[in-house]
Amino acid sequence: MALERTLSIIKPDATRRNVTGGINAVIEKSGLRIVAQKRIQLTENQAKAFYAVHAERPFYNDLVQFMVSGPVVVQVLEADNAVLKYRDVMGATNPANADAGTIRAEFAESIEANSVHGSDSLENAAIEIAFFFSGCEITG
Ligand code: IDP
Ligand code: MG
Numbered sequence: 001m002a003l004e005r006t007l008s009i010i011k012p013d014a015t016r017r018n019v020t021g022g023i024n025a026v027i028e029k030s031g032l033r034i035v036a037q038k039r040i041q042l043t044e045n046q047a048k049a050f051y052a053v054h055a056e057r058p059f060y061n062d063l064v065q066f067m068v069s070g071p072v073v074v075q076v077l078e079a080d081n082a083v084l085k086y087r088d089v090m091g092a093t094n095p096a097n098a099d100a101g102t103i104r105a106e107f108a109e110s111i112e113a114n115s116v117h118g119s120d121s122l123e124n125a126a127i128e129i130a131f132f133f134s135g136c137e138i139t140g
Pocket of ligand 2: 120
Protein backbone atom coordinates (compact mmCIF):
# COMPACT_ATOMS: atom_id res chain seq x y z
CA MET A 1 0.00 0.00 0.00
CA ALA A 2 1.22 3.46 -0.88
CA LEU A 3 1.34 6.51 1.34
CA GLU A 4 -1.26 8.90 -0.09
CA ARG A 5 -2.71 12.33 0.60
CA THR A 6 -6.34 13.34 0.22
CA LEU A 7 -8.20 16.64 0.52
CA SER A 8 -10.83 16.98 3.26
CA ILE A 9 -13.24 19.85 3.86
CA ILE A 10 -15.18 20.21 7.10
CA LYS A 11 -18.30 21.95 5.75
CA PRO A 12 -20.25 24.96 7.12
CA ASP A 13 -22.92 22.86 8.88
CA ALA A 14 -20.15 21.42 11.06
CA THR A 15 -18.26 24.65 11.75
CA ARG A 16 -21.62 26.26 12.67
CA ARG A 17 -22.30 23.55 15.27
CA ASN A 18 -18.72 23.78 16.63
CA VAL A 19 -17.98 20.10 15.99
CA THR A 20 -14.69 20.38 14.05
CA GLY A 21 -12.80 18.86 16.97
CA GLY A 22 -15.18 15.90 17.15
CA ILE A 23 -14.72 15.27 13.44
CA ASN A 24 -10.93 15.57 13.74
CA ALA A 25 -11.02 13.01 16.55
CA VAL A 26 -12.75 10.49 14.23
CA ILE A 27 -10.20 11.28 11.49
CA GLU A 28 -7.20 10.78 13.79
CA LYS A 29 -8.63 7.67 15.44
CA SER A 30 -8.88 6.08 11.97
CA GLY A 31 -5.12 6.51 11.48
CA LEU A 32 -5.29 9.41 9.04
CA ARG A 33 -2.81 12.20 9.90
CA ILE A 34 -3.85 15.86 9.48
CA VAL A 35 -0.70 17.19 7.76
CA ALA A 36 -2.19 20.61 6.84
CA GLN A 37 -5.26 22.46 8.03
CA LYS A 38 -6.76 25.95 7.78
CA ARG A 39 -10.12 27.56 8.51
CA ILE A 40 -11.27 29.80 5.66
CA GLN A 41 -14.34 31.52 4.24
CA LEU A 42 -14.85 30.41 0.64
CA THR A 43 -15.93 33.01 -1.90
CA GLU A 44 -18.74 32.16 -4.29
CA ASN A 45 -16.29 31.93 -7.18
CA GLN A 46 -14.03 29.57 -5.24
CA ALA A 47 -16.97 27.30 -4.31
CA LYS A 48 -18.19 27.31 -7.92
CA ALA A 49 -14.73 26.41 -9.18
CA PHE A 50 -14.18 23.68 -6.60
CA TYR A 51 -17.50 22.01 -7.45
CA ALA A 52 -17.37 22.75 -11.21
CA VAL A 53 -17.61 19.00 -11.91
CA HIS A 54 -21.19 19.19 -10.54
CA ALA A 55 -22.18 22.32 -12.53
CA GLU A 56 -24.89 20.45 -14.48
CA ARG A 57 -26.42 18.78 -11.42
CA PRO A 58 -29.75 20.20 -10.15
CA PHE A 59 -28.32 20.77 -6.66
CA TYR A 60 -25.27 22.76 -7.85
CA ASN A 61 -26.46 26.30 -7.02
CA ASP A 62 -27.79 25.27 -3.61
CA LEU A 63 -24.53 23.43 -2.92
CA VAL A 64 -22.47 26.53 -3.77
CA GLN A 65 -24.65 28.71 -1.52
CA PHE A 66 -24.34 26.17 1.30
CA MET A 67 -20.55 26.05 0.96
CA VAL A 68 -20.27 29.85 1.33
CA SER A 69 -22.81 30.05 4.19
CA GLY A 70 -20.06 29.93 6.81
CA PRO A 71 -16.40 29.06 7.30
CA VAL A 72 -14.95 25.71 6.29
CA VAL A 73 -11.85 23.86 7.47
CA VAL A 74 -9.74 22.55 4.60
CA GLN A 75 -7.30 19.78 5.42
CA VAL A 76 -4.73 17.48 3.87
CA LEU A 77 -4.94 13.96 5.30
CA GLU A 78 -2.14 11.43 4.93
CA ALA A 79 -2.07 7.65 5.37
CA ASP A 80 -1.58 4.43 3.46
CA ASN A 81 -4.48 4.29 1.00
CA ALA A 82 -5.71 7.70 2.27
CA VAL A 83 -8.20 8.41 -0.54
CA LEU A 84 -10.33 5.28 -0.10
CA LYS A 85 -9.70 5.17 3.63
CA TYR A 86 -11.19 8.64 4.13
CA ARG A 87 -14.18 7.80 1.90
CA ASP A 88 -14.85 4.91 4.31
CA VAL A 89 -14.40 7.12 7.39
CA MET A 90 -16.77 9.75 5.90
CA GLY A 91 -19.62 7.35 5.09
CA ALA A 92 -22.23 7.59 2.33
CA THR A 93 -23.16 10.96 0.77
CA ASN A 94 -26.68 10.67 2.22
CA PRO A 95 -26.29 10.29 6.00
CA ALA A 96 -29.43 8.12 6.03
CA ASN A 97 -27.33 5.51 4.21
CA ALA A 98 -24.08 6.04 6.15
CA ASP A 99 -22.73 3.19 8.28
CA ALA A 100 -22.67 3.62 12.05
CA GLY A 101 -19.44 5.15 13.30
CA THR A 102 -18.78 7.14 10.13
CA ILE A 103 -18.50 10.94 10.27
CA ARG A 104 -21.66 11.46 8.24
CA ALA A 105 -23.69 9.02 10.36
CA GLU A 106 -22.55 10.80 13.50
CA PHE A 107 -22.54 14.45 12.40
CA ALA A 108 -24.35 15.11 9.09
CA GLU A 109 -27.67 16.94 8.96
CA SER A 110 -28.83 16.06 5.41
CA ILE A 111 -27.64 14.87 1.99
CA GLU A 112 -26.48 18.44 1.29
CA ALA A 113 -25.30 19.49 4.75
CA ASN A 114 -23.27 16.32 5.20
CA SER A 115 -20.39 17.77 7.24
CA VAL A 116 -17.40 16.66 5.16
CA HIS A 117 -15.93 16.46 1.68
CA GLY A 118 -13.28 13.93 0.65
CA SER A 119 -11.51 13.48 -2.69
CA ASP A 120 -12.87 10.61 -4.80
CA SER A 121 -9.62 9.56 -6.53
CA LEU A 122 -5.86 9.99 -6.16
CA GLU A 123 -5.82 12.13 -9.29
CA ASN A 124 -8.55 14.46 -7.96
CA ALA A 125 -6.87 14.53 -4.54
CA ALA A 126 -3.76 16.09 -6.10
CA ILE A 127 -5.85 18.66 -7.97
CA GLU A 128 -7.95 19.53 -4.89
CA ILE A 129 -4.93 19.77 -2.56
CA ALA A 130 -3.26 22.17 -5.00
CA PHE A 131 -6.49 24.22 -5.11
CA PHE A 132 -6.12 25.11 -1.40
CA PHE A 133 -2.50 24.55 -0.34
CA SER A 134 0.98 25.43 -1.53
CA GLY A 135 3.73 22.88 -0.95
CA CYS A 136 5.26 24.77 1.97
CA GLU A 137 1.94 24.67 3.89
CA ILE A 138 2.00 20.86 4.13
CA THR A 139 4.18 19.09 6.70
CA GLY A 140 4.68 15.39 7.49
P1 IDP B 1 -19.60 13.09 -2.08
O1 IDP B 1 -19.40 14.35 -1.26
O2 IDP B 1 -20.02 11.94 -1.20
O3 IDP B 1 -18.41 12.74 -2.95
P2 IDP B 1 -20.93 14.03 -4.51
O4 IDP B 1 -21.87 13.20 -5.34
O5 IDP B 1 -19.56 14.29 -5.04
O6 IDP B 1 -20.86 13.35 -3.05
O7 IDP B 1 -21.68 15.40 -4.23
C1 IDP B 1 -20.96 16.52 -3.74
C2 IDP B 1 -21.79 17.17 -2.66
O8 IDP B 1 -23.00 17.69 -3.23
C3 IDP B 1 -22.28 16.23 -1.55
O9 IDP B 1 -21.32 15.97 -0.55
C4 IDP B 1 -23.46 17.00 -0.99
O10 IDP B 1 -23.04 18.09 -0.16
C5 IDP B 1 -24.05 17.58 -2.28
N1 IDP B 1 -25.08 16.70 -2.85
C6 IDP B 1 -24.89 15.50 -3.48
N2 IDP B 1 -26.06 14.96 -3.87
C7 IDP B 1 -27.03 15.85 -3.51
C8 IDP B 1 -28.46 15.87 -3.64
O11 IDP B 1 -29.08 14.95 -4.20
N3 IDP B 1 -29.10 16.96 -3.11
C9 IDP B 1 -28.45 17.98 -2.51
N4 IDP B 1 -27.11 18.00 -2.36
C10 IDP B 1 -26.41 16.95 -2.86
MG1 MG C 1 -17.60 13.85 -4.52
